[in-house]
Amino acid sequence: MQNILIGYATALSVHGGDEHFTLSPGGPFAEWLRARRGWSMSCGWADAIERHADGEDPLMAFFHLLDEYRSACESEP
Structure with a gap:
């Protein structure tokens, strides 16, 4: 999943896409996970997410965390 999104971020960059992309490695989503969960983002x-899914399907865990991230971003001033 992350590799597909890295490709998307690269395409945005190469083609001058005017979109704020938060899912790039080291981007806002990764920083939020690091701050919120205390997880290492070295990999x-x-x-x-895979390492901390605790039996939940990692893809479902990703979407749950993404929903949580978006809700947190919406509530910020």
Whole structure:
């Protein structure tokens, strides 16, 4: 999943896409996970989610965390 999104971020950059992309490695989503959960992002957010899924399907865990991240961002001033 993360590799597909890295490709998307690269395409945005190469083609001058005017979109704020938060899911790039080391981007806002990764920083939020690091701050919120205390997880290392040394291998990327996808690896961190897989390591901490605790029996939940990692893809479902990603979408749950993404929803939580978006809700947190919406509530910020």
